Amino acid sequence: MTADASHGVDTPPELVQLLTPEGERVEHPDYDIELTEEEVRSLYRDLVLVRRIDLEAVALQRQGELGLWASLLGQEAAQIGSGRALTDADMVFPTYREHGVAWCRDVDPVKLLGLFRGVSNGGWDPAEHNFHLYTIVIGSQTLHAVGYAMGLQRDGAEAATMVYFGDGATSQGDVNEAFIWASVTNAPVVFFCQNNQWAISEPLERQSRIPLYKRASGFGFPGVRVDGNDVLACLAVTRQALRNAREGQGPTLIEAFTYRMGAHTTSDDPSRYRLADELEAWKLKDPIERVKAYLFKNRLADQEFFEKVDAEADALGKDVRGRCLTLPDPPPEAIFQNVYAGPHALIDEEREQFLTYLAGFER
Amino acid sequence: MTTLTLAKAINEGLRRSMEDNAKVLVMGEDVGKLGGVFRVTDGLQKDFGEDRVIDTPLAESGIIGTAIGLALRGYRPVCEIQFDGFVFPAADQIITQLAKMPLRSLGKIKLPVVVRIPFGGGIGAVEHHSESPEAYFTHTAGLRVVACSNPADAYTMIQDAVRGDDPVIFFEPKRRYWDKAEVDLGAPGLPLDRAKIVRPGADLTLLAYGPMVKTCLEAAAAAEEEGRDLEVVDLRSLNPLDLEVLTDSVRRTGRCVVAHEAPVFSGFGAELAARLTERCFYHLEAPVLRVGGFSTPYPPSRLEDYYLPDLDxxxxAVDRSFAY
Structure with missing residues (x-):
């Protein structure tokens, strides 16, 4: 038995869209957004720069400088749109693919690369950026986000949490438990699901019989599907959901309908499970091209602007590459550091023994 | 001095922790109005409110996962897992997140989360209510694992666990919940990571924790009538292990028997036997012997008296040690 889960390129009627793939501004009865020309240009710049970081990371992996990379190609608008909807006080819980959101939270891209290079399993201070560490176990972070939101409630903070996950994660028990907890506690949390159509090789109909945003109603909170390749719509919908959360109206599930244009990770080979035609169709909906068309058609940016952004992207790519290559390997004693906050005799003993053992080779 | 049951001693310890620090929360299934199925959290919701004593949805992974989130926000959650056999839905959050997030953050994150688990058998319960899962957690770096055995220790150990900055798996011997003893509510108690010689002796060291401490004390009393002077050491902390006290004891007595309810195979006793053999090899008169549950699932309760190691x-095992 199969069910229609709308995983193809056909746009379902529920989709919130403010900018068509051709770059036309369209109205939506429930969502609108007023942005200055400068703000739209700034979003375009974000999109281009994070794609460039991603491109550089893929190249670094191919050259053996990273062990792995999870590309965000195609998901830039979902991440920048939602990421730019956050206030500084909001807290973000990412998966391992939220490089665009990390950009919005001022996390140095080289720290992201460091994780995939293997110099640490995290490496940035979540409290400094209000951007939690990447979580690799699928869906685990949704519960952390709800717990954090319960803390915000107790603190009376004017802030919300936003948690990212993918279409595959919606099958996880933790994600469903997170929905329940958020619902019964009315937690100020926004569930931002990037439905990129593929959980490695499994299409959406392996995970769901219904559009994912419709799951929310069963848990008792609103769900909305937004064009995940439309940065304006993602920004508008997320802003509204975050505002509702901060104002005590509880959780929202946002399904950003998008497409993973690259492989799941650099270890994956999508040609084994999906047709090239599908990618070609989605290329016509590219998240960056439509903003460029909009800016160009409406004379909100000139050729000089686009060239400037491209030059900035090249410089950023070069900088990221250079600093990635000079990332030092951690010293062997790092294995033993930070396992516990307090003292631990056995770990101390093992560290001393191992360092003595290593020193034996230097004599 | 006050006479308290072990359950009430934990209750008093939690109460003291909540009074001392407004960030301390209690959360779990039925911990609020009901006071927990063993009444360990009795009265806490009434006194500290529903925001600090949280009746959670019936979802163990959710309890630990949201506790992690609360800890990231600066809270100090004390989670109750209702029974030992129900911790497994939460095992993923405990093992992949709670234990590893501080290291992942290079020390930026501290997760002061306490996971209280009533463990062990002997109460005539149905399946999944009598297990001893401690070795799963001692094998996971990043967790502190402790087990209390008596009311006085329970009172201070729970407070120390809450006060520390590391995640603690806190095992409570459920068949000893109703045992009473004198507790000095003003005494600081031994540090959480220290073992305690609960009965000094010269001939053989009995190592135990949780419910088996009482059994070993009874065994030592019986052995005394046969002229054997057994030392009983309560580990209190399984990770980290207070090897100094254990090593000193076994070197003095030259013989060691480890007792726990969990299956002997790959049980925590294996770690103790290996460590102590390494450290006390020239002092040992006999191999370190282990007594514990069989290599079977926990049996139906009509058979549990056969399964659980008792005084005899x-x-x-003591006789076998002396036979060498």
């Missing part, structure tokens, strides 16, 4: 099985 401990003394049988």
């Amino acid at each position: 099985r401990v003394l049988d």
